[in-house]
Amino acid sequence: MEPSTLDLLGTVTGTVVVTEPLNFWGGQRVKPRQQANAEPVFEPATGRVLCQMFPCGSEEVDEAIKSAHSAYLKWSKMAGMERARIMLEAARIIREKRDKIAKLEVINNGKSITEAVVDIDVAWQCIEYYAGMAATLAGQHVQLPGGAFAYTRREALGVCVGIGAFNYPFQVAAWKSAPALACGNAMVFKPSPMTPVTAVLLAEIYKEAGVPEGLFCVVQGGADTGSLLCHHPGVAKVSFTGSVPTGKKVMEMAAKSVKHVTLELGGKSPLLIFKDCELENAVKGALMANFLTQGQVCCNGTRVYVQREIMPQFLEEVVKRTKVIPVGDPLLDDTRMGALISKPQLDKVLAYVNQAKKEGARVLCGGDSFVPSDPKLKGGYFMSPCVLDNCRDDMTCVKEEIFGPVMSVLPFDTEEEVIKRANNSPFGLASGVFTRDISRAHRVAENLQAGTCFINNYNISPVEVPFGGYKMSGFGRENGQVTIEYYSQLKTVVVEMGDVDSLF
Numbered sequence: 184m185e186p187s188t189l190d191l192l193g194t195v196t197g198t199v200v201v202t203e204p205l206n207f208w209g210g211q212r213v214k215p216r217q218q219a220n221a222e223p224v225f226e227p228a229t230g231r232v233l234c235q236m237f238p239c240g241s242e243e244v245d246e247a248i249k250s251a252h253s254a255y256l257k258w259s260k261m262a263g264m265e266r267a268r269i270m271l272e273a274a275r276i277i278r279e280k281r282d283k284i285a286k287l288e289v290i291n292n293g294k295s296i297t298e299a300v301v302d303i304d305v306a307w308q309c310i311e312y313y314a315g316m317a318a319t320l321a322g323q324h325v326q327l328p329g330g331a332f333a334y335t336r337r338e339a340l341g342v343c344v345g346i347g348a349f350n351y352p353f354q355v356a357a358w359k360s361a362p363a364l365a366c367g368n369a370m371v372f373k374p375s376p377m378t379p380v381t382a383v384l385l386a387e388i389y390k391e392a393g394v395p396e397g398l399f400c401v402v403q404g405g406a407d408t409g410s411l412l413c414h415h416p417g418v419a420k421v422s423f424t425g426s427v428p429t430g431k432k433v434m435e436m437a438a439k440s441v442k443h444v445t446l447e448l449g450g451k452s453p454l455l456i457f458k459d460c461e462l463e464n465a466v467k468g469a470l471m472a473n474f475l476t477q478g479q480v481c482c483n484g485t486r487v488y489v490q491r492e493i494m495p496q497f498l499e500e501v502v503k504r505t506k507v508i509p510v511g512d513p514l515l516d517d518t519r520m521g522a523l524i525s526k527p528q529l530d531k532v533l534a535y536v537n538q539a540k541k542e543g544a545r546v547l548c549g550g551d552s553f554v555p556s557d558p559k560l561k562g563g564y565f566m567s568p569c570v571l572d573n574c575r576d577d578m579t580c581v582k583e584e585i586f587g588p589v590m591s592v593l594p595f596d597t598e599e600e601v602i603k604r605a606n607n608s609p610f611g612l613a614s615g616v617f618t619r620d621i622s623r624a625h626r627v628a629e630n631l632q633a634g635t636c637f638i639n640n641y642n643i644s645p646v647e648v649p650f651g652g653y654k655m656s657g658f659g660r661e662n663g664q665v666t667i668e669y670y671s672q673l674k675t676v677v678v679e680m681g682d683v684d685s686l687f
């Protein structure tokens with residue numbers, strides 16, 4: 184038997200090679216049927232090939248969906264308490280394997296181990312949270328005239344597809360599968376082709392916990408495989424996390440057979456810092472809003488509006504702290520920023536910084552590619568975190584999602600003005616406000632057009648609270664109680680107790 188990927192992990196950056204199959208259905212890893220279109224997957228910290236990703240074709244997608252469907256038939260008939268018990272066991276196994284899963288996530292994604300450990304914790308917490316909800320799913324009883332009555336049943340949808348982005352590979356798989364499974368659905372999950380290695384671990388964990396074979400399947404691939412999933416007649420719902428352009432295509436494909444859709448898309452979120460804020464917290468909040476996962480976070484507050492009177496103090500402090508962020512080997516405990524996902528992504532982000540300079544922004548720090556002193560990291564996709572000043576609302580760096588460690592800072596004068604400017608964006612994923620004025624904080628939260636508003640903090644997303652977008656950042660929600668509604672449907676049963684009163 185081949186050693187498990189997790190056994191390979193007593194190791195350091197630059198040494199892991201993944202050779203095991205990364206597809207999973209029918210209760211086991213499945214070898215790719217054809218090797219023709221293999222794509223190399225890179226370790227971002229070194230630029231070395233970590234593994235090959237073999238995209239699934241139509242027969243493989245079909246097999247996975249059939250396998251998921253047969254599991255769904257069993258799983259959806261189980262009591263909520265039975266499903267909960269198995270999901271709690273899955274959460275326990277993830278907790279037990281947390282450090283190893285986190286390590287593999289770092290090797291494939293490039294984020295720091297400190298962050299990856301939190302991501303894996305959030306993943307098991309999400310499964311635990313929805314396990315707790317599985318037994319609470321219930322309908323309503325409605326009394327009708329003449330002793331008749333009706334009741335509602337909250338039923339599963341069937342086979343749901345999850346399509347993930349590269350920035351939170353394991354966590355996204357958990358955020359999608361946990362509510363899906365709690366409601367009695369099965370899921371076929373397709374990770375990003377750049378981060379294929381950890382979703383299959385989740386599949387193995389669900390299996391070990393006792394789900395029916397096929398309940399959580401993994402198919403690998405990019406746009407073509409994703410499109411096969413979105414068109415497949417055996418799929419009831421697509422939950423997509425990714426960019427706006429791809430999200431539009433997913434919605435279009437799903438519309439052809441009227442599938443349910445959840446879209447978790449991109450953002451360009453505003454963070455409003457008022458002069459009455461607690462400045463040190465506001466600076467820390469701005470760093471949290473911009474530099475997690477090398478800035479590749481959908482809800483990042485990348486438009487930082489600072490009230491003019493405190494701009495000099497804010498800039499001095501934020502630049503001082505940005506300059507000392509330790510960038511380097513993501514597997515080291517002291518590292519706080521690892522490598523971007525790919526060379527093209529690094530080049531794209533650096534090009535955004537150059538464009539910003541051409542349009543009149545001033546680089547206060549960072550914005551260059553970075554080569555750590557450790558020779559094994561010389562081929563990695565690192566850059567120094569960047570703060571841009573002199574920004575205007577019409578600049579590309581303020582309008583477009585950069586998806587890299589680049590903070591754009593803009594001055595403002597009044598509350599009314601900054602709310603208008605903050606809302607002048609097609610995106611609406613998140614927002615934030617720092618102020619000591621409690622009335623202002625809630626007024627601003629009410630008036631910002633975004634799915635989340637953080638008051639006096641940023642980028643904390645406990646699994647108990649819903650997460651999702653307004654406007655072009657998408658619709659539907661992940662996490663929180665409400666997500667149950669996005670993975671279930673309501674059946675009404677009407678019961679006559681007397682004779683039929685026919686008009687004919």
Ligand SMILES: NC(=O)c1ccc[n+]([C@@H]2O[C@H](COP(=O)([O-])OP(=O)(O)OC[C@H]3O[C@@H](n4cnc5c(N)ncnc54)[C@H](O)[C@@H]3O)[C@@H](O)[C@H]2O)c1
Binds near residue numbers: 375426447482
């Ligand atoms: N709102 C959220 O919760 C959230 C979370 C993470 C990332 N994101 C967004 O994701 C983007 C970055 O991730 P990315 O670069 O992986 O996004 P992407 O849109 O390039 O890819 C996302 C996924 O879609 C798949 N895909 C590509 N073409 C497809 C098609 N035609 N049909 C079906 N699937 C297809 C990809 O293979 C990948 O799995 C950013 O815009 C970011 O803001 C949003």
Ligand SMILES: C[N+](C)(C)CCCC=O
Binds near residue numbers: 350475479480481642
């Ligand atoms: C866990 N965060 C930081 C809220 C990120 C959620 C997923 C967005 O990319």
